[in-house]
Amino acid sequence: MNPQSSHPVRGFCLLALVAAVLVLWVQPGAAQEAGGEILGAITGALSDAPAGSDERATLSGRIIQMIALMTVLALAPGLLVVMTSFTRFVIVFSMLRSALGLNQTPPNMVLSSMALFMTFFVMQPVFEDAWEDGVQPLMNNAITEEQAMSRIADPFKRFMLANTREKDIALFADFAARGEGGQPEAGPVTAESTGWRILVPAFMISEMRRAFSIGFLIYLPFIAIDLIIASILMSAGMMMLPPVLVSLPFKVIFFVLIDGWYMLAGSLMEGYLPLAGG
Structure with a gap:
């Protein structure tokens, strides 16, 4: 032709x-x-x-x-939330804002944008693998649409499996097998043996568990500052003065002095980069 x-x-x-x-x-x-x-x-x-x-x-x-x-x-937008690291980032940032006692600072748009660009940074190896193995050959008419979909999905499956607990996968696999009247398959969990119906919700609850665990550790030092300020105010007889009003600047300057944004962003990305790159 x-x-x-x-x-x-x-x-x-x-x-x-x-x-x-x-x-x-x-x-x-x-x-x-x-x-x-x-x-x-x-x-x-x-x-x-x-x-x-x-x-x-x-x-x-x-x-x-x-x-x-x-x-x-x-x-x-929905795929970005359920198949990437965006969920963990945005939950941790929201809990940090609550721990500091700041209701609207930073605003939601700033936190969401920061979580979004950090997600792109962490997921870049996955996106590149999906582009080189699936999208680019499809545009060059080297593979069919079915092959392209499988090749595009494989990097995301590997990333999600690497960040999902086997316990969570077993939970949804067990319920899926019960609904089909069978037994869950025994053996190691692989990308080929795990369907999206099981992997996506298991990945979501694993990410939320890790996000809440990180948020708990973030809350501890700021709660200690609140308790110290409240004790000082009560001992001074100033019980009518809200402790949160006095502790807020101390929590902010404490977070700035320890370079909190640098430490938090580095810790969040460190948990992903070896897995995303591998």
């Missing part, structure tokens, strides 16, 4: 998709009518190509890839 013969068809499909986005953005009321016209145009382009031809197969594959990409982008 001549590579240049499919260029007009591909360009027409791309132009149709761009037109659909513009119609949805500018005039939502005409979305149904425009969608019908675009669907008819794409169907006509497919029907013009001979049945079973390489051009028709390539065009169909590109449309499927576009639909899959749009679906992944729509689910990206």
